[in-house]
Amino acid sequence: MPLAFVASLLQFLATEAPHLVDEVRKLVAAWAAKKGIPHDALLAALGPVGDQVKAVDVAVDQHIAALWGDQTPPDGTRK
Amino acid sequence: MSDVPPRFRFALAAALASLALSGCGASAEQVALNGAAVTANTARLVVQTAETGALALYRAEQTSAVDLVKAQNGTREQAEAAVRAVRAKWTPVWDAIDAATAAHAALAAAIVAYEQGKKTIADVSRAVVALAIIEQGTVAAIEQAKGAR
Numbered sequence: 270m271p272l273a274f275v276a277s278l279l280q281f282l283a284t285e286a287p288h289l290v291d292e293v294r295k296l297v298a299a300w301a302a303k304k305g306i307p308h309d310a311l312l313a314a315l316g317p318v319g320d321q322v323k324a325v326d327v328a329v330d331q332h333i334a335a336l337w338g339d340q341t342p343p344d345g346t347r348k
Numbered sequence: 349m350s351d352v353p354p355r356f357r358f359a360l361a362a363a364l365a366s367l368a369l370s371g372c373g374a375s376a377e378q379v380a381l382n383g384a385a386v387t388a389n390t391a392r393l394v395v396q397t398a399e400t401g402a403l404a405l406y407r408a409e410q411t412s413a414v415d416l417v418k419a420q421n422g423t424r425e426q427a428e429a430a431v432r433a434v435r436a437k438w439t440p441v442w443d444a445i446d447a448a449t450a451a452h453a454a455l456a457a458a459i460v461a462y463e464q465g466k467k468t469i470a471d472v473s474r475a476v477v478a479l480a481i482i483e484q485g486t487v488a489a490i491e492q493a494k495g496a497r
Contacts, residue, residue, distance in 0.1 A: 277400055284392060318445045321403055322438075329410040329431055336414065337424035 272306065276314035276321075283315045290315050377469045381462065384476045388455045391483045395448045402441055402490050409434045437493055444482070444489040451479040 279297065283290050294315055301308030313324035413430040417423075455475040461467035 273400075273404070280396060280400065284396065317449065318399055318403075318442050321399075322406070322442055325403060325407045325410070326435065329407065329414065332411060333414055333424060333427050333431070336418050337427065 276311055279311060279314040380469050380473060384459055384472045387476045388452060391479050392452050394483055395486055398487055398490050399445050406438050437496055441489045441493050444486040448482050448486045451482040455479050
């Protein structure tokens with residue numbers, strides 16, 4: 270099942286049944302851990318659009334780091 | 349109104365009709381309330397679908413910008429600058445989606461408050477009009493971001 274589809278379902282659920290979000294968040298984290306898939310984007314789908322945008326940005330930053338090598342030192346400051 | 353897409357024309361017409369009916373009797377109020385619920389559900393679906401598509405495009409644009417810089421033997425700084433440009437271009441879209449989400453929540457709250465006798469049907473109708481206008485703005489913002497590629 271494509272993750273984008275799962276994220277879309279979670280987005281729908283978050284709108285339709287916001288009272289279930291906390292419980293579903295735990296289920297998604299457990300399911301993703303069991304399957305060994307990154308759950309950040311899935312959990313972001315349960316939150317506001319800002320969370321989803323941040324999840325995309327993080328993924329793109331990781332893509333850049335993978336292509337050029339992570340030059341960020343442990344203290345978090347970029348040389 | 350001729351440059352307004354048909355579905356918005358329908359939503360605005362429904363909203364204005366419900367506003368006009370808001371001074372009428374109980375059955376007319378029920379019609380206005382039903383129209384408000386339909387507008388709320390339709391707008392939510394439109395914005396949700398637009399949001400999903402926008403996020404996919406947002407990611408694809410950034411990824412292809414990065415890949416292009418890499419293919420041209422560019423630097424990491426150039427890739428980061430390209431990504432920053434994409435992110436800045438899409439910022440109005442996320443603001444518009446946030447506004448649409450808030451307008452939808454306001455309409456849902458207005459409907460509940462009306463059912464509890466705490467608001468009038470005119471209040472509900474105003475929330476319908478606000479949502480219809482913001483929904484139109486959201487889709488326009490996405491189209492603008494897509495067109496600015």
